[in-house]
Amino acid sequence: xxxxxxxxxxxxxxxxxxxxxxxxxxxxxxxGEVVLFLSQHTGAPSNPIVKPKDKVLRGQMIAEPQxxxxxALHAPTSxxxxxxxxxxxxxxxxxxxxxxxxPDGEHVSDESVKPLASDLEDLTPEAIRxxxxxxxxxGLGGAAFPTAVKLAPPENKPIDTYLLxxxxxxxxxxxxxxxxxxxxxxxxxxxxxFMKASGASRxxxxxxxxxxxxxEAMKRAIQPYxxxxxxxxxxxxxxxxxxQLIQAVxxxxxxxxxxxxxxxxxxxxxxxxxxxxxxxxxxxxxxxxRIVTVTGEGVAKPSNFKALIGTPLSFLIDKAGGFNGTPxxxxxxxxxxxxxxxxxxxxxxxxxxxxxxxxxxxxxEEPILPCIRCGKCxxxxxxxxxxxxxxxxxxxxxxxxxxxxxxxxxxECGACAFACPAKRPLxxxxxxxxxxxxxxxxx
Amino acid sequence: xxxxxxxxxAPHISSxxxxxxxxxxxxxxxxxxxxxxxxxxxxxxxxxVLASVIAAVAAEAIYQKVAKKPVTVNDxxxxxxxxxxxxxxxxxxxxxxxxxxxxxxxxxxxxxFGGLGTNFVNPALAGRAFIVAAWxxxxxxxxxxxxxxxAITGATPLAVFNNTGTTxxxxxxxxxxxxxxSLGETCIIALLAGGIYLIARDVIxxxxxxxxLGTLALGTWIFGSPNGFFQGDWLxxxxxxxxxxxxxxxxxxxxxxPVTPTGxxxxxxxxxxxxxxxxVWGGYPEGVTYAILFMNLVTPLIDKYVVPKYYGYMHDIxxxxxxxxxxxx
Numbered sequence: 001x002x003x004x005x006x007x008x009x010x011x012x013x014x015x016x017x018x019x020x021x022x023x024x025x026x027x028x029x030x031x032g033e034v035v036l037f038l039s040q041h042t043g044a045p046s047n048p049i050v051k052p053k054d055k056v057l058r059g060q061m062i063a064e065p066q067x068x069x070x071x072a073l074h075a076p077t078s079x080x081x082x083x084x085x086x087x088x089x090x091x092x093x094x095x096x097x098x099x100x101x102x103p104d105g106e107h108v109s110d111e112s113v114k115p116l117a118s119d120l121e122d123l124t125p126e127a128i129r130x131x132x133x134x135x136x137x138x139g140l141g142g143a144a145f146p147t148a149v150k151l152a153p154p155e156n157k158p159i160d161t162y163l164l165x166x167x168x169x170x171x172x173x174x175x176x177x178x179x180x181x182x183x184x185x186x187x188x189x190x191x192x193x194f195m196k197a198s199g200a201s202r203x204x205x206x207x208x209x210x211x212x213x214x215x216e217a218m219k220r221a222i223q224p225y226x227x228x229x230x231x232x233x234x235x236x237x238x239x240x241x242x243x244q245l246i247q248a249v250x251x252x253x254x255x256x257x258x259x260x261x262x263x264x265x266x267x268x269x270x271x272x273x274x275x276x277x278x279x280x281x282x283x284x285x286x287x288x289x290r291i292v293t294v295t296g297e298g299v300a301k302p303s304n305f306k307a308l309i310g311t312p313l314s315f316l317i318d319k320a321g322g323f324n325g326t327p328x329x330x331x332x333x334x335x336x337x338x339x340x341x342x343x344x345x346x347x348x349x350x351x352x353x354x355x356x357x358x359x360x361x362x363x364x365e366e367p368i369l370p371c372i373r374c375g376k377c378x379x380x381x382x383x384x385x386x387x388x389x390x391x392x393x394x395x396x397x398x399x400x401x402x403x404x405x406x407x408x409x410x411x412e413c414g415a416c417a418f419a420c421p422a423k424r425p426l427x428x429x430x431x432x433x434x435x436x437x438x439x440x441x442x443x
Numbered sequence: 444x445x446x447x448x449x450x451x452x453a454p455h456i457s458s459x460x461x462x463x464x465x466x467x468x469x470x471x472x473x474x475x476x477x478x479x480x481x482x483x484x485x486x487x488x489x490x491x492v493l494a495s496v497i498a499a500v501a502a503e504a505i506y507q508k509v510a511k512k513p514v515t516v517n518d519x520x521x522x523x524x525x526x527x528x529x530x531x532x533x534x535x536x537x538x539x540x541x542x543x544x545x546x547x548x549x550x551x552x553x554x555x556f557g558g559l560g561t562n563f564v565n566p567a568l569a570g571r572a573f574i575v576a577a578w579x580x581x582x583x584x585x586x587x588x589x590x591x592x593x594a595i596t597g598a599t600p601l602a603v604f605n606n607t608g609t610t611x612x613x614x615x616x617x618x619x620x621x622x623x624x625s626l627g628e629t630c631i632i633a634l635l636a637g638g639i640y641l642i643a644r645d646v647i648x649x650x651x652x653x654x655x656l657g658t659l660a661l662g663t664w665i666f667g668s669p670n671g672f673f674q675g676d677w678l679x680x681x682x683x684x685x686x687x688x689x690x691x692x693x694x695x696x697x698x699x700x701p702v703t704p705t706g707x708x709x710x711x712x713x714x715x716x717x718x719x720x721x722x723v724w725g726g727y728p729e730g731v732t733y734a735i736l737f738m739n740l741v742t743p744l745i746d747k748y749v750v751p752k753y754y755g756y757m758h759d760i761x762x763x764x765x766x767x768x769x770x771x772x
Binding site: 008013014171247255327328335337339340343356363366371372375412417418420422427 | 448452456557558701704750752753754755
């Protein structure tokens with residue numbers, strides 16, 4: 001087993017995984033309307049290849065990638081294209097073009113949905129990358145970076161190690177945990193495809209020690225493969241951050257932005273992405289569904305669903321028994337990095353790992369006090385920058401000073417704001433600085 | 444129903460730590476030393492403590508009312524200031540001394556500079572420094588004998604120690620606080636108990652008191668004896684006077700100390716050196732107040748130059764080296 005190296009910073013967060021960690025994955029069902037944003041990945045939006053009134057089948061491509069860094073989009077179920085129109089995008093928090101699909105309830109698959117290979121021996125690295133691109137695979141850990149691009153590192157930057165990220169350090173979320181426990185073999189199949197495509201000779205499965213069931217299942221699944229090892233991490237937020245994971249498992253540090261893990265010979269992928277890769281190869285199924293944890297004290301029956309991409313939040317919350325009391329906050333994603341939503345009539349996207357509902361009791365409504373310079377944010381920052389100064393510069397519009405204070409290094413994990421006794425929205429100020437600095441650099 | 448959903452930026456959960464909770468922890472940690480002061484120097488001490496705390500809270504509330512600012516006495520920081528100031532006073536000081544001292548601390552040192560978080564010196568120590576300058580006799584002569592509570596007019600044990608390098612007090616008396624001194628500074632055991640509580644609760648950084656007292660002990664050992672180097676009584680050097688009180692409870696004040704662990708260590712070492720300079724070579728018997736106030740002023744400088752090495756910094760160093768190497772070829 002891998003020895004874990006010392007990692008700076010981080011915070012102890014209440015796990016809250018017990019709400020949903022023992023709930024098996026269930027298929028959520030087919031909603032009345034499916035909303036598929038053309039942009040639900042990093043890079044250029046996809047380009048629609050269907051028009052209103054077209055009949056589509058499950059797994060049929062409905063929008064093709066535009067350029068290299070982009071991802072294809074597929075119909076998650078059979079039905080009729082109702083419209084292509086702007087809808088409110090829950091992650092980008094603005095109106096964005098989406099393909100609206102009216103399901104027919106038949107759930108008939110396209111003829112293209114058939115096994116492509118059963119053995120990785122039959123596939124070249126190039127073939128695996130092509131499948132990843134054809135199937136619209138993106139990273140399912142949250143950033144939704146197109147997988148095919150990730151699997152094609154430049155030739156002068158060889159990859160020696162591939163990390164499979166099953167840390168799932170965000171509180172409440174259990175989607176990755178359930179997937180590893182229930183589908184360990186498929187996850188490892190997809191992981192091996194990643195390793196083959198990237199040329200990595202060593203693979204490491206990384207899991208936090210609060211998931212013994214997943215650790216057991218994955219240990220068994222990697223048994224036949226000597227090139228894959230297991231790393232068990234102590235539970236501490238944000239261990240599962242890409243850069244923190246590389247530091248903890250390999251003792252390497254990724255160069256500051258725009259540095260990437262591949263600069264130190266590493267690629268990191270989420271377990272959900274590996275599972276989607278396996279489904280693509282073994283079933284010919286594009287990325288049209290994913291595991292979503294619907295949880296929080298504000299839902300009646302916390303659950304882990306296999307949900308169609310584009311399913312409205314309200315549909316999934318109803319499937320989880322509806323609200324438990326009066327909801328005060330609905331969050332897409334985890335409580336540390338997720339986005340609060342104004343209503344539940346928005347769909348999940350490829351990067352949605354969870355839906356979290358808080359009642360009044362779980363919502364922090366403390367007044368924001370002046371910074372007392374306690375330095376807690378400096379103690380916990382995993383990027384070893386000083387959030388208090390960057391936030392103070394940003395608040396005063398001093399963006400150049402914020403840049404000099406390394407605002408761009410911020411990974412937006414939220415550990416600083418979590419630790420702040422004055423309850424200051426540090427991440428919000430730093431995000432603003434990052435946006436302004438990016439704009440300044442473009443100008 | 445949906446329109447009542449709250450939109451705030453991530454993160455959506457928060458640690459249980461609050462400013463008020465931290466201040467409360469500091470008050471709790473000071474209770475043993477306060478109680479010890481009352482036992483050792485009599486009920487007079489309690490009057491001074493109450494006058495000081497009430498004056499501090501009242502000064503904050505009145506100032507904020509007059510200045511039409513939100514009244515923030517709820518955050519407990521004024522209570523901490525009043526309590527700390529009282530603990531630094533000679534136990535026989537007149538009752539108006541802490542009242543004026545607290546008012547100065549809160550209004551001049553804290554509120555005029557923007558209130559909690561924006562003051563640049565520790566308010567309690569600024570208040571004390573003001574009284575020392577304005578009424579020096581009260582601050583240097585109003586001492587009491589421990590337990591008997593009668594007034595003494597001679598030099599304090601610290602003044603004797605600074606001149607002769609020795610003290611007639613045993614370690615046991617020093618730890619229990621059975622000596623003349625400021626009302627909250629003498630009982631070392633009570634102060635250490637409070638310090639351990641604060642470190643265990645993750646309120647203060649051990650680097651400040653350890654850096655401070657370590658430097659003072661080392662310096663007293665080297666320079667503290669009139670008979671020559673390396674013969675000083677270092678233990679009495681840190682136990683006499685207000686170094687333990689100051690290093691645990693005042694030099695660690697968040698607002699006026701550095702934000703990085705390394706910076707905090709330098710703060711402690713710096714305060715130790717200045718205390719030593721004043722005690723050994725200065726004309727003034729105690730140096731803790733001015734040492735900490737001086738380091739408060741140096742804190743922005745420390746924060747400017749002591750910066751954590753950011754994640755991935757080694758790549759930038761390598762790149763710079765490579766660029767420099769390429770240039771000389």
